[in-house]
Amino acid sequence: MANCRMSMNKRFGGKARLTLLLVPIAGALAITGCASKDDDIDLNAYVDTIEPADVLYNQALANLNSGRLDEAAKKFDAVDRQHPYSEFARKSLVMGAFANYRAGKYDEAVNMTKRYIALYPNQPEAAYAYYITGLAYYRQIPDVTREQSMTRRSIAAFNEVVERFPDSEYVEDSRAKIRFGRDQLAGKEMQVGRYYLERKDYVAAIKRFRGVVEQYSNTRHVEEALARLTEAYYALGVTNEAQAAAAVLGQNYPDSQWYKDSYKLLQSGGLQPRESAGSWLSKAAAAITGGKDGV
Missing domain, CATH: 1.25.40.10 (Tetratricopeptide repeat domain)
Structure with a gap:
């Protein structure tokens, strides 16, 4: 039995040694093969041709x-x-x-x-x-x-x-x-302001519409912004600012449908457009051009 094991060890041991010898030989052949392939690569293909x-x-x-x-x-x-x-x-x-x-x-x-x-x-x-x-x-x-x-x-x-x-x-x-x-930026503010107005968040809406009047006074959105301010202030019960917004709207856009609607809204409460010297609207009114002037 021992002789049999020795015979098997010799047999498999010899095979293992042969395998170990073959691995580096195969690796060397592979490296040699790569080297010969690299010789065929045109390195100039990877370099820009310099032209004047x-x-x-x-x-x-x-x-x-x-x-x-x-x-x-x-x-x-x-x-x-x-x-x-x-x-x-x-x-x-x-x-x-x-x-x-x-x-x-x-x-x-x-x-x-x-x-x-x-x-x-x-x-x-x-x-x-x-x-x-x-x-x-x-x-x-x-x-x-x-x-x-x-x-x-x-x-x-x-x-x-x-x-x-x-x-x-x-x-x-x-x-x-x-x-x-x-x-475009004024239009974005109007879009957000209308969103708040529809949800009766009047304070947030006023902030957006006021921003349009103060920051984008030479855009076409000022007209609607003043009408929306009239509506929002009126809904809050801040009637003096509602009247001031309508007054500025009437001064700048007397034939506007927005002004007619604002006027009618104030009339429904027994009010009329009226300037207010202490209102931010009176100060902002001087800068309003409604898109008539350039940058």
Whole structure:
């Protein structure tokens, strides 16, 4: 029996040793095989072909003019990477941002304009960089029922154009888009104010409508805001403020249906529109333009 076990140990022990010997040999063969495969890899495929900055830039412009926006963006990026300190690199940043904006890649566009502004705040294309930033945010403005951070960002960028570069060709359009953005923010406040008014939370509603009158006095929403203030103050029994709101409404929008409705509401309680010297409404009235004046 012992002889049998020895025979088995010899047999399996020998097999085990043979297996252990074969493993490193197989590994060596595998490594050799990998090495021979690596010899076939063209490393140049992973390296940019360096081309002159002006050549790359003109290729990018050609792609842009032909509507090949992704290719244009790649070429502008190549200029920036391969020739980072050249004049073409500076221009490529802002033109690459424009290509991305046109392609609907707004985040990429903003990243490039922000980089341009950080590196070249006083260069000729800075106004355009701010303008593209504003456009990228502007295109993402949602309806008034949703959160309005994109609206605020677009206004901030367009304000930079107006304030920093008053003689820029982009000022007029920036002003128009600021007006739209402010009207949008006022619309959002009105939407929230109406929500509170419908639920008879008059104090919260007044806060929103007052914000429209004080902060967005040159928007089209002021007219309704004054009427809603008349309604909310009247419901609370604060009749002097209800009368003051209706008076300001009548002074600025005498033919408005909102004024007619407010007048009728006050009449139902034996009241009429009346100015109040101590009311915040009298102070705010001077700034009301109802959207007739620009930014």
